[in-house]
Amino acid sequence: MFLGFDALELARFQFAFTVSAHIIFPAFTIGLASYLAVLEGLWLRSGDDAYLRVFEYWKTIFAVVFGMGVVSGIVMSYQFGTNWSVFSDKAGPVIGPLMGYEVLSAFFLEAGFLGVMLFGRDKVGRGLHFFATLMVAIGTLFSAFWILSVNSWMQTPAGYAINEAGQFVPDNWWAAVFNPSFPYRLTHMVLAAYLTTAFVVGAVGAWHLLRDRTNRGAWIMFSMAMWMALIVAPVQIVAGDLHGLNTLEYQPAKVAAIEGHYDGHPEGAAPLILFGIPDDEAASIRHTLEIPYLSSLILTHDLTSPLPGLRDFPPGDRPPAELIFWTFRIMVAVGFAMVALGLWSAWARCRGRLDASRSLHRAAVAMGPSGFLAVLCGWITTEVGRQPWTVHGLLRTADSVSPLGAPAVGTSLLVFIAVYFVVFGAGTAYVLRLMGRSPGGGDDISILGPTRSAGITPALSVGRRGRGAAG
Amino acid sequence: MELDLPFIWAGLIAFAVLAYVILDGFDLGVGILSPTFRAEADRELAMNTIAPVWDGNETWLVLGGGGLLAVFPLAYAIVMPALYAPIIAMLMGLIFRGVAFEFIHRARRTRVLWEWGFAFGSLVAAFSQGIALGALVQGIDVEGRAYAGGWWDWLTPFSVLTGVALVVGYALLGATWLVMKTSGPVQRAARRHAWRAGAGTVGLIGVVSLVTPFLEPQYAARWFAWPTAIFSVIVPALVLGCAWLLFAGLRGQADRQPFFASLGLFVLSFIGLGISFYPNIVPPGLSIWAAAAPDASLAFLLVGALVLIPMILGYTAHAYWVFRGKVDPGEGYH
Numbered sequence: 001m002f003l004g005f006d007a008l009e010l011a012r013f014q015f016a017f018t019v020s021a022h023i024i025f026p027a028f029t030i031g032l033a034s035y036l037a038v039l040e041g042l043w044l045r046s047g048d049d050a051y052l053r054v055f056e057y058w059k060t061i062f063a064v065v066f067g068m069g070v071v072s073g074i075v076m077s078y079q080f081g082t083n084w085s086v087f088s089d090k091a092g093p094v095i096g097p098l099m100g101y102e103v104l105s106a107f108f109l110e111a112g113f114l115g116v117m118l119f120g121r122d123k124v125g126r127g128l129h130f131f132a133t134l135m136v137a138i139g140t141l142f143s144a145f146w147i148l149s150v151n152s153w154m155q156t157p158a159g160y161a162i163n164e165a166g167q168f169v170p171d172n173w174w175a176a177v178f179n180p181s182f183p184y185r186l187t188h189m190v191l192a193a194y195l196t197t198a199f200v201v202g203a204v205g206a207w208h209l210l211r212d213r214t215n216r217g218a219w220i221m222f223s224m225a226m227w228m229a230l231i232v233a234p235v236q237i238v239a240g241d242l243h244g245l246n247t248l249e250y251q252p253a254k255v256a257a258i259e260g261h262y263d264g265h266p267e268g269a270a271p272l273i274l275f276g277i278p279d280d281e282a283a284s285i286r287h288t289l290e291i292p293y294l295s296s297l298i299l300t301h302d303l304t305s306p307l308p309g310l311r312d313f314p315p316g317d318r319p320p321a322e323l324i325f326w327t328f329r330i331m332v333a334v335g336f337a338m339v340a341l342g343l344w345s346a347w348a349r350c351r352g353r354l355d356a357s358r359s360l361h362r363a364a365v366a367m368g369p370s371g372f373l374a375v376l377c378g379w380i381t382t383e384v385g386r387q388p389w390t391v392h393g394l395l396r397t398a399d400s401v402s403p404l405g406a407p408a409v410g411t412s413l414l415v416f417i418a419v420y421f422v423v424f425g426a427g428t429a430y431v432l433r434l435m436g437r438s439p440g441g442g443d444d445i446s447i448l449g450p451t452r453s454a455g456i457t458p459a460l461s462v463g464r465r466g467r468g469a470a471g
Numbered sequence: 472m473e474l475d476l477p478f479i480w481a482g483l484i485a486f487a488v489l490a491y492v493i494l495d496g497f498d499l500g501v502g503i504l505s506p507t508f509r510a511e512a513d514r515e516l517a518m519n520t521i522a523p524v525w526d527g528n529e530t531w532l533v534l535g536g537g538g539l540l541a542v543f544p545l546a547y548a549i550v551m552p553a554l555y556a557p558i559i560a561m562l563m564g565l566i567f568r569g570v571a572f573e574f575i576h577r578a579r580r581t582r583v584l585w586e587w588g589f590a591f592g593s594l595v596a597a598f599s600q601g602i603a604l605g606a607l608v609q610g611i612d613v614e615g616r617a618y619a620g621g622w623w624d625w626l627t628p629f630s631v632l633t634g635v636a637l638v639v640g641y642a643l644l645g646a647t648w649l650v651m652k653t654s655g656p657v658q659r660a661a662r663r664h665a666w667r668a669g670a671g672t673v674g675l676i677g678v679v680s681l682v683t684p685f686l687e688p689q690y691a692a693r694w695f696a697w698p699t700a701i702f703s704v705i706v707p708a709l710v711l712g713c714a715w716l717l718f719a720g721l722r723g724q725a726d727r728q729p730f731f732a733s734l735g736l737f738v739l740s741f742i743g744l745g746i747s748f749y750p751n752i753v754p755p756g757l758s759i760w761a762a763a764a765p766d767a768s769l770a771f772l773l774v775g776a777l778v779l780i781p782m783i784l785g786y787t788a789h790a791y792w793v794f795r796g797k798v799d800p801g802e803g804y805h
Contacts, residue, residue, distance in 0.1 A: 064573045070526060071569040075562050077536045081551025082558055088551070089616055092544025093764035097772040100541040103534045104779040111527040112786040116793065119523070123793060163765065165616070167544070170767045402552040403617050412559045419563055423570055430577035 002410030010409040011083040011401050014416060016383075018075050020376060021420050025069030027375045030144055030190065031197025032062050033137040035224075036117075040133050044126060054217050057439045058201070061431055063118055066110075068427045075416075083409060087390050087400035094160055094168045094176055095150045102146035110139035141190070148189055152182035154391050155382065156250045168391065180250055184243035185382075191236045192378065195338060196371025198228035203368025204435045206361035213355050217439030222364070223354060229342035237335055241298070247385075248299050251392060254385035256310045257321035258328045259295055260285045264309035268302065270295040275329075278321040283311055285321075319387045327377040327384075334374040341367055476770060477763035480542040481752065483776060487538055489741050491531035492600075493644065493734050498525045500645020502568055502593025503638060504664055505586070513657050514586065516798060520652040522572055523794045527787055529565065542769050545616060546752045546762040553611045553618040554603045554625055561599035567592030594638065601637030605630030608744070609686055610755040629682060636675035640737065643668035647717070647730035652798050665721055665729055672733075673714045676740055680707070683747060687755050690747045702746050710739050 002010060036055055043051035077099070080088045088096075116124055116132035124132070159175030160168045170176055202225030208218035248255045256262075260273040262283045272294035276285040296303055310318045341363060348357045386392055390400040498521045508514045539547040551558060571589035578585055602625060609629055612620035646668050649661035684691040694703045713735035720728030752759045763769065 064577060067526075067570055067573045070529070071566040074529070074533060074565055074569075077533050077540075078551065078558055078562060080540060081536070081547045082555055085548035085552050085617065088540055089544050089548035092540050092547065093768040096537070096541030096544055096547075096764065097768050099537045100534075100772045101775050103530065103537045104775055104783065107530045107533055108527065108779075108783040108787075111530045112783070112790055114526060115523040115790055120793065167764075169765045170771065173767075173771050403619075404552055404555065405622060408555055408622050412555070415559065415563065419566060423566055426574060426578070426581070427570060430574065433577070 002406035005406065005410065007404055007406040007409050008398055008401050010406055010413055011404070012397065014083055014409060014413045015079055016380075017413070017420070018072070018079055018416055020379070021424060022069070022072040022076055023375060023379060024372055025065055025072060026140070026143070027193050027196045027372065028200065029062060029066050029069055030140040030193035031195075032058060032065070032201075033133075033140045034194065035197055035201065036062060037130075037133050037137040038224075040130050044130060050216050050220060054220050054439055057217065057437075059118060061434050063114075064427060064431055064434070066114065068424055070111075072420075072424070082412075083402050083404070084390070084400050085402040087395065090167050090395060090400075091154070091391055092167070094157075094170050095153060097170075098146050098150045098153070098177065102143055102150075106139045106143035106146065109142065110136050113139070144190055144193070145186060148186045149177050149179070149182050152185045153177075153179045155179075155185070155386055156181040156246075157391050157394060168394075181243075181246050184239070184246045187239045188236070188243045188378075191232055191239055192371065192375050194228065195232055195236060196375055198225045198232065199338065199364075199367050199371045200369075201225045202229065203365045204439070206364035207435070208438055208440070209355060210358060210361045210365070212438070212440065215438060215440040219355055221439065222361075223349075226342065226345035226349070226354065226364075229338055230346050231342070233335065233338040233342050237339065240332075240335065245299065247382075251385065252308045253310060253313045253317065254319055254324070254382070255299065256308055256312075257319045257324050257385060258381065259299075260288070260321055260325045261295070261307065261309040262311050262321070264312045265296065265307040268296050268300065268304040268306060269293055270299075270307045272298065276325075278325045280318070280320055280322050283315075285325075317388065319385045324381045324385045327380040331374045331377040331381060334370050334377070337367065337370065338374075476766050476773065477542075477759045479773065480538075480763065480769050481759040483773075483780075484535060484538050484542065485741075485745060487531050487534040489738065491528070491535055492741065493737050494528035494531060495525070496641045496737065497521070497644040497648040497730075498528055499568070499593040499597045500641040500643065501649060502589050502645070503597060503642050504645050504649070504661070505593075506590045507664065508657065508660065510656075513660075516653060516657050517649055518572070518575075518589070520649060520798050524790060525569070525572065527790065529569070532565075538772075541772055542764050543752055543759065543762040544764055546757060548616070549611060549613055549618050549753055549757065550607065553620060554606055555622065557599040557603040557606070557625055561596050561603070564592040564594070564596030564599060568596060593641075597638045597641045598634045601634035602626070602630045604637065604744075605633030608633070608683060608747070608754065611753050613753065613757060629686065632675070632682070633679060636672070636679055639668055639671040639675055640740075643672045643733050644730070644737070647733045650721075651727050651730045652796075654797050662721055662724075662729075665733075666718075669714070669717050669721070669729075669733070672736060673710070676710060676736065680743065687747075689751075689755065693747055699746065702743075706739055706743050706746070710736060713739065 005013075036058060039051050039055040039058070043049070043055060113132040113135040116129065117136050120132065121129050153176055156179050157168070157176075158179040159170065159172035159177075161171040163169045201221045205218045205221030205223075205225060208215050209222055212218070244255065244258075256264075257278075259270070260276050260278050261270060262278075262285060269292075271290040271292045273285060274289045274291060276288035278285045293303055296305065296307060299307060310321060341360075344360055344363070345354060348354045348360050354360070388397050389395060390397050501517050501521050505514050505517055508517060536547075539550075567585075567588035569592075571585045571592065574585040575582055575589070605627070606625035609627060611618065612624065643665060646661045646665035650658055650665060653661065684694045693699050713732045716735070717729050717732035719725075720732055748754060750758045750760075752762050
């Protein structure tokens with residue numbers, strides 16, 4: 001025991017903490033990398049330098065956030081072994097190669113072209129520079145593809161057999177990679193990353209429009225972000241709904257916990273519980289505010305199909321409704337708020353007031369971090385909803401943990417917490433400071449300062465001068 | 472003929488780890504040496520020499536770790552808990568080292584904090600890796616399919632020795648890298664460091680090599696029994712050859728020879744470890760075949776590796792080519 005927690009609880013909290021801290025960064029950089037590619041493409045096509053300035057503005061921020069994503073990601077690649085060694089031994093033959101493909105096809109691609117993207121514009125020409133930006137963007141998407149395949153396999157395992165050592169071994173790679181929940185989860189997460197980025201970009205644009213409504217760079221950001229909110233947020237709601245239907249099919253206990261349905265509805269006609277106080281101990285939900293029939297209509301599209309409740313599962317196989325009932329509702333509420341802001345912006349745009357509506361701008365600033373909140377709540381919902389399993393229905397979390405003492409896991413957890421708050425706290429402050437700089441015209445770009453996480457501007461002349469010395 | 476996939480993969484993982492050690496080795500070495508440069512401009516110049524490549528270099532570590540999970544999951548599952556504390560310490564060091572590249576230029580009053588984070592992060596990462604290596608060489612207690620030793624098994628005089636040896640060795644790589652990539656006062660200081668770190672590295676390679684055969688009977692048999700004892704002549708002779716090239720290069724004011732001679736020392740030390748280890752992946756008893764995932768896993772990833780690793784080497788080489796030559800202290804950021 002360590003501070004009253006056992007090693008399993010501490011290992012779970014450590015993974016939750018490190019992965020939650022990590023997901024913040026890729027949720028932003030996946031979208032931002034694509035946004036940078038679009039901006040550079042627009043600049044190349046139109047020749048309008050305003051796009052280049054917006055590109056340079058976000059490129060600097062991308063470098064800082066990407067660096068934090070890299071270092072927090074390396075921690076994740078070792079977390080499986082340090083705290084979840086039994087899981088690694090058993091699931092490694094299936095998920096390991098998928099992660100191997102992530103490293104080979106995504107991480108090296110990003111790292112290899114980031115330097116050229118950040119600093120190479122004057123060295124490699126426009127075409128190759130744009131190619132580098134595209135490679136970074138594609139790298140982030142490849143990364144999402146493989147890691148979400150891994151996560152989805154843990155949720156809806158497929159294409160495997162179990163050998164005499166108790167390991168999951170591949171039986172059909174196609175079925176394992178494209179396991180039943182993967183297409184839904186990938187779509188839902190990539191859209192979430194795009195929305196997260198759109199709302200950050202929109203908030204920064206709105207912030208600077210509030211100060212100066214003629215700021216061209218801020219206008220470009222805000223207008224593009226609001227188009228994204230208008231179009232992608234409703235698509236995301238549809239994607240999320242389809243994802244939920246898939247979950248009902250493969251992980252009905254998770255859906256029952258999300259819905260707050262302790263009692264099953266064998267005859268159908270389940271009400272949608274908008275709010276209530278779930279109590280896992282008593283296996284009941286109190287003080288509910290319900291809409292009759294709606295849960296059945298959403299989940300089964302009829303009023304007669306049976307819907308299971310948590311009581312239909314043994315107590316040891318139930319995910320904790322007390323947590324994911326709430327995180328799911330927060331995620332959905334944020335999603336609808338995003339749709340609302342998109343509609344509001346469309347109305348303002350129609351009236352020609354997109355650059356002038358101060359209340360819209362203030363709302364967009366307030367919504368800036370909303371994507372992160374939704375992403376975190378969504379991940380908590382799906383991951384905690386998978387409990388008590390690491391590989392759903394097959395390998396229990398309690399049977400996955402490393403043979404470590406609580407003091408070892410607890411001490412490393414405290415170190416992670418302290419270091420992450422210092423390092424990522426400072427990083428967040430630096431990012432906010434960068435966002436405070438105006439993206440307007442003029443000489444703004446030159447005062448953004450150097451960026452060098454993977455580039456080396458002093459060597460710009462090396463190609464010409466340094467060749468004889470050491471080249 | 473059936474391909475021996477675990478053997479092929481052991482070679483690929485060894486390649487990834489070696490690539491990491493020599494590539495991030497000079498990055499970490501530059502970090503370790505950075506506090507010795509008094510002027511902020513000199514520290515910045517030293518950092519600039521590795522800024523374009525550190526991220527790619529560090530990715531080899533992810534391939535080493537992630538690859539181990541993919542193809543030798545049992546080894547991964549045993550080694551990570553066994554080396555828990557040094558691994559966590561290494562990750563912390565790499566966090567401070569990695570964010571420093573950006574944070575140093577974003578911070579105002581706290582710049583010095585991230586400069587020290589860069590130096591200490593590099594030092595801690597290097598020392599932890601050396602400790603982990605020593606603990607692995609000493610052998611790991613395994614029962615069934617799990618680590619069976621205690622929390623502090625990794626901490627021994629030998630692992631501290633290898634920790635120090637790796638710090639000194641990385642400092643040598645960093646110093647000779649700076650000799651190659653800089654000029655003026657930074658280069659002169661780096662050359663002085665390279666002399667000391669070079670002498671230290673060669674001496675520590677000798678000490679570690681003399682101690683290692685007595686840790687495990689297998690190591691002794693490998694190095695002292697025919698026919699493998701032939702390596703006991705060849706490898707030390709090549710080490711001495713590289714040492715001569717290193718010091719001759721330093722004496723002759725050569726720019727590149729010391730760096731490549733230092734790389735040679737690392738490659739030879741790595742080969743020496745391989746000679747001791749083979750056919751085990753986790754000494755003293757877990758062989759590469761016992762630890763390997765089924766052939767279906769190895770074959771699936773091998774297809775990708777054979778296509779993607781040459782591409783990776785290609786665009787990595789291109790990045791080094793783009794940023795080749797000396798980093799000019801007169802060139803500021805635009």
